[in-house]
Amino acid sequence: MIVVVIILAELNLGIGLSLPILLVSYLISFIFWFKNGTKPAAWIKNDKLHIRDGAFGTDIVHKKLVESMRYETGHKRAVAGSRSGEETDMHVMVIKMKGFDEWTLPIKDLVEHGANLRLYKFIKENFYDLKLVKK
Template sequence: MDANSLLVLNRSRDNSQIFWASLVPMLPISFVVIGNLELNVYSISFLVLAYLVSLAFWFTNGTKPAAWIKDDILHIRDGVFGQDEIDKKKVESMYYEVDFHRNSVGNSSGEETDVHIIVIKLKGFSEWRLPIKDLEEHAEKLRLYHFIKDNFFNLEFRRL
């Protein structure tokens, strides 16, 4: 692979989810605007502007690929806001774990959530356990594992 090439793991979600996600912030905004103002041209204009900002935000983030490799750096999307980067030149070893379970944040029932983890050993550092939180995007048919193995690093697969 050429160091300047760009390889992309496209998103598995469809664009209708971007539309629905852009509507989510509108519910509380609508209650605040309608509760504090009369329903007039200004409040409707504010609601339209708020929706357009939300749509632009979700469209910008929602159309980014699930993962990509550029200049020998692997970029993995972690939900809407996060992104993890791994520099191939610094990787000493990597493996991909599945069937790992942990308690969900804020879950008092003790129910565990499946998590995929990439364990990375960077030169000069101890192991880094990178949880893959967006399983809808990355875990189906081990999309992320195969993308990394085929295009970035010959990582090992481990099932616990």
């Protein structure tokens, strides 16, 4: 929204045109926020596991193509924007699908997915009997 306000200020369109543009931008932003906020962190539909990754991304795993899966804890990743080399925890799913090499899927959002191994338990109970590996 701040970007829209700055652009409108630079264009000098006047209050009569700027206000409707600002209101429409705000409404679109609210709808996008509400839509993503009400979507679960992970769900299963038509034998496909959907894992939400932030506001924009969704990773999809097709059950009929899975040969093996494991959920690994104890991994680290660099904190974005940190100059001191700070690291944070991360979980990883390693998936072997028919006809492909193993695929490593980082699970970065531990607030949604990692608390009490929520994602691991959801997948194990509802989708695939994966193994838990603690590193």
